[in-house]
Amino acid sequence: MLFDNCLHSGNQLEFYLMDEIFRRLVDKNFSDLAGLTVDASVPVPEYLVNEIIQSGLLGNKSITYCHVSISRDNRVTADVKTPLLPWTLHLKLKLFRSVDFTGSPKVRAFLENNVLLGRLGSLFKALPKGIMIYHDQVAIDIESLLPPEQKRFLRLVKSVDIQTEESKVILKVKIEN
Secondary structure, three states, X not given: OHHHHHHHOOHHHHHHHHHHHHHHHHHOOOHHHOOXXXXXXXXXXXXXXXXXXXXXXXXXXXXXXXXXXXXXXXXXXXXXXXXXXXXXXXXXXXXXXXOEOOOOOEEEEEEOOOHHHHHHHHHOOOOOOOEEEEOOEEEEEHHHHOOHHHHHHHOOEEEEEEEEEOOEEEEEEEEEO
């Protein structure tokens, strides 16, 4: 009877019930789904990548603007504005083909230009928490950028391979519980 009422009462109640079920699964660290295995291919369009970056920069004082353009062969350009410099940095990056899962998961890229400015930025702490530069590499610590309630999902991810096409990142994700 309750199920029938949910179907006919409108989307809001249906979503509420589904949300409660999902919350219960999360609270129990997905133990009810022991043996879960998911292999997924997630195409993420460039506009969505930029929306995610903008939401991550809210309230950040060291980087006021960042816009990425995605090209083939794991090439990405990023236009970055910081109050520390009077001009916009145009960074050319080559993404590693997989996320580094040693320790906290990190997306890594080779910095193909502006290597000296990148090193200076890391020295002056111009980069936001979770973004580091080591010599000619940029590393983005995924876990440090997530809110606490989303970090538990990250524990289920076993591997992520990265490929790019024009204006799109394709993530090949392996999830296991």
